[in-house]
Amino acid sequence: MALKRSQSSCNDVSILQFFDRTDIDKLFRAKMEYGQLFLFKSDNIYTILRPLTVLESETIASFVGRLHETVIEDWVFDRCLIISTVSKDYLFSKSKCFYIKNIVTKLYLLSNIQDIKEYNKQLLLERNKANSVQNLLETIIAKGYNSDHTTTKNMTQRKQFEVLAKAEKITGDLLQISNNKENNKKALRRFSEEAVVVGAEDITSPEVADKPDF
Amino acid sequence: MSLNPEVQQIVDSAKALGHLVYSMNINGIKYIYRSINRSEFKELQELMVREAEAAKIESDSKKKDIPDKDPRLDAINQALETKAAEIREKGEERLVAKGVLYPKISTNTPAGVSTTLADRIMEASGFGAEEEPEQL
Numbered sequence: 001m002a003l004k005r006s007q008s009s010c011n012d013v014s015i016l017q018f019f020d021r022t023d024i025d026k027l028f029r030a031k032m033e034y035g036q037l038f039l040f041k042s043d044n045i046y047t048i049l050r051p052l053t054v055l056e057s058e059t060i061a062s063f064v065g066r067l068h069e070t071v072i073e074d075w076v077f078d079r080c081l082i083i084s085t086v087s088k089d090y091l092f093s094k095s096k097c098f099y100i101k102n103i104v105t106k107l108y109l110l111s112n113i114q115d116i117k118e119y120n121k122q123l124l125l126e127r128n129k130a131n132s133v134q135n136l137l138e139t140i141i142a143k144g145y146n147s148d149h150t151t152t153k154n155m156t157q158r159k160q161f162e163v164l165a166k167a168e169k170i171t172g173d174l175l176q177i178s179n180n181k182e183n184n185k186k187a188l189r190r191f192s193e194e195a196v197v198v199g200a201e202d203i204t205s206p207e208v209a210d211k212p213d214f
Numbered sequence: 215m216s217l218n219p220e221v222q223q224i225v226d227s228a229k230a231l232g233h234l235v236y237s238m239n240i241n242g243i244k245y246i247y248r249s250i251n252r253s254e255f256k257e258l259q260e261l262m263v264r265e266a267e268a269a270k271i272e273s274d275s276k277k278k279d280i281p282d283k284d285p286r287l288d289a290i291n292q293a294l295e296t297k298a299a300e301i302r303e304k305g306e307e308r309l310v311a312k313g314v315l316y317p318k319i320s321t322n323t324p325a326g327v328s329t330t331l332a333d334r335i336m337e338a339s340g341f342g343a344e345e346e347p348e349q350l
Contacts, residue, residue: 093251
């Protein structure tokens, strides 16, 4: 199997150069789990954090005014920090005193949409995405097996097809696929535009295929 | 910028500890100051919080047994506000004492100099230096 290499601009500074393989693994796992990450560059320090979850934001709000702000800032930073070019110890004690405060303030704003227009826009975007064939497929599986979307997303696409057929039987929902090729192409979510499989061989078989956990 | 060896040593020591060192002229005097790190900031904050809490407890104990709408309450509240302003001022003095490397701030230093230096130390420590992160 040969993969076409993705094209990247020579002007882009790759963040990969600042981190080792363990950190990159953490980065990829966090991206898969949280979907959105933020890279902060300041004073030659590169730090990547995840956004706060809705529950975390609500919990913080309930403690504002009851706990000193540095305590809350430390908690948020510690919880959301994925990787950094400097040690955690350095960040918490030796960094410039407003470094963590500035990041946490920004992170809080980025984690919670403040503007109602932006809120509606994001909701509409997600609704449009949800109607793609790929997402409908994942929804039917999740419904059929009473599981969350993450479990379904962690399957290979081939496995998803297999489980979908069973989920359709359970739910009675049949994935509607149009005969119009163009419509389906638009509806299918793109995984990677550059990845092209050349002369690939399917090494999976029903015997070796992963059994779904549900 | 050439500094005398003694001052240069102070500057070098601060840099070795990871502080950013700056200088500025105020009224013809060159002041050398450094950034404050997070653990120093927390120490200063803790002191201020402790003082503020003590002042609040003292004020509350004075208010005890005084009925509502008693004019003495206004005086006690006013005293608490004055105390809060003093605590903030003391906090600024501590910040300057920690951040200024040379020359040391004395009782003869004009009040405005101390406030200007406090602002500069805050700036050097990243206050207001918000940067837009890159979304990954």
